[in-house]
Amino acid sequence: DVKVTQSSRYLVKRTGEKVFLECVQDMDHENMFWYRQDPGLGLRLIYFSYDVKMKEKGDIPEGYSVSREKKERFSLILESASTNQTSMYLCASSQGAKDYGYTFGSGTRLTVV
Amino acid sequence: QKEVEQNSGPLSVPEGAIASLNCTYSDRVSQSFFWYRQYSGKSPELIMSIYSNGDKEDGRFTAQLNKASQYVSLLIRDSQPSDSATYLCAARGYSSASKIIFGSGTRLSIRP
Numbered sequence: 001d002v003k004v005t006q007s008s009r010y011l012v013k014r015t016g017e018k019v020f021l022e023c024v025q026d027m028d029h030e031n032m033f034w035y036r037q038d039p040g041l042g043l044r045l046i047y048f049s050y051d052v053k054m055k056e057k058g059d060i061p062e063g064y065s066v067s068r069e070k071k072e073r074f075s076l077i078l079e080s081a082s083t084n085q086t087s088m089y090l091c092a093s094s095q096g097a098k099d100y101g102y103t104f105g106s107g108t109r110l111t112v113v
Numbered sequence: 114q115k116e117v118e119q120n121s122g123p124l125s126v127p128e129g130a131i132a133s134l135n136c137t138y139s140d141r142v143s144q145s146f147f148w149y150r151q152y153s154g155k156s157p158e159l160i161m162s163i164y165s166n167g168d169k170e171d172g173r174f175t176a177q178l179n180k181a182s183q184y185v186s187l188l189i190r191d192s193q194p195s196d197s198a199t200y201l202c203a204a205r206g207y208s209s210a211s212k213i214i215f216g217s218g219t220r221l222s223i224r225p
Contacts, residue, residue, distance in 0.1 A: 033212075041217075042201075042215060042216070042217040042218060043157075043201070043215045045212070048212065090156055090157075094213075100162075101147040101149075101159040101162055101203070101213065102157075102159070102213060103159070104156040104157050104158070105156060106155070106156050107155070107156045
């Protein structure tokens with residue numbers, strides 16, 4: 001089974017801090033994604049990547065950046081954390097072919113105080 | 114119209130009955146559809162995918178796709194309390210070959 005591992009399950013950070021969320025997958029998937037999930041708003045796509053060093057903006061990229069230096073690792077960076085970035089962050093990966101769904105990591109619940 | 118739409122629920126079904134979850138989609142998505150189950154506080158888990166018109170069965174789950182009417186359904190037979198979760202309908206978008214668009218989810222509650 002594909003494993004998508006997110007480095008932290010719970011994280012508490014202060015306003016203005018730079019925050020790194022790490023995601024690693026072990027099945028050589030080409031595609032990786034970062035979502036945030038908030039009650040009533042569903043899953044919202046922040047950034048995604050089709051290949052190493054490639055990235056594309058999703059629906060809500062403001063305040064975030066990403067890094068993909070290796071195929072298995074996709075990092076989400078909050079440049080200067082704000083309280084409205086308190087959320088559940090979900091990483092996902094998928095194969096390049098169109099007919100596969102995503103495999104999600106277990107999520108990181110980030111609280112910015 | 115949103116690309117993928119679901120009734121948020123909650124949908125309450127007695128144990129042992131058939132739970133029916135529905136989803137409609139717009140012309141802005143392609144022909145690959147997925148159902149995810151998400152337990153409270155957990156991440157979504159892929160349970161079914163369907164690409165062709167008609168029914169696809171996997172154990173107690175049946176996914177149904179009707180392209181003419183642009184809807185996708187998930188039927189859960191012999192519902193169990195462990196099926197209580199939020200079910201997310203998803204579809205692959207046309208604009209980006211690998212990006213999946215998620216509905217907002219339907220909360221299902223199975224009452225004993």
